[in-house]
Amino acid sequence: MVKTFIETATTEHVQAILPSVRQADIDEFIAASGQTPEEVLNLALRVSTRAWAGIADGNVVNIFGVAPASLLGGKGIPWMVGSDHIDLHKRAFLKGSRLALVGMLELYPHLENYVDQRNHLAKAWLHWLGFKLEDPAPYGVQGLPFHRFHMEKR
Template identity: 45%
Template structure:
């Protein structure tokens, strides 16, 4: 079983990652939010304080980062886009997730984002990471049901 490495990611990596993005992530970004995945990856990578990629077995299993939502409230927006390779390297992927979320909480007091209510794998993973959820409500360009999820430093 391959260990996962957390490495810097740049916009130059998008072409390599794009063909392998999981369908649930495409649905969430492209369908529900109305943004093409290529644009979402570009905006996420360039707008993050610490954009990274998780690589296992020579394959990018996910890209993630955290952006500033509010400087005054020290609120950050964690995000992650996974690829089809994440399932093959699930254990290695999970091993690096909690330390990365803790790293985000050193940069922000609170983390906040939204997840498509249909993305059950992401919701299960976010619960495992300790995030709290609001009931699903219409969100984004297409008004699909999303859960707001939050986590605060010290929880």
């Protein structure tokens, strides 16, 4: 049986996931900010209210969290970086996603961020979680089409 769990994300998790970050995530980082996965993840750990690592069979499957959108509160920016190991642990990933979303909405009753139009799996996952995806518009340093996505606590 596969041992899966979620724990607080650390810089060690960042180093562990780097060799297997999904190409779609790398493409999204470059299009949005021009940054490498290591730069994006280290920044995310520094600015996030909470950040977690999903572990399965000793591998870092994903690192995810939520950061404040402003100092005024109420709005959070959810984020997730996946590894190629996600495909091997889809059921645990999906179950954990729903649980993590509940926790994020407790911290921030309004969640919003952007997803690359080319990242079809991420868009399907966000839709499955219940996020509303808006029509794509130019975004980021490359001006490629991204969807703004958002959700309000019910």
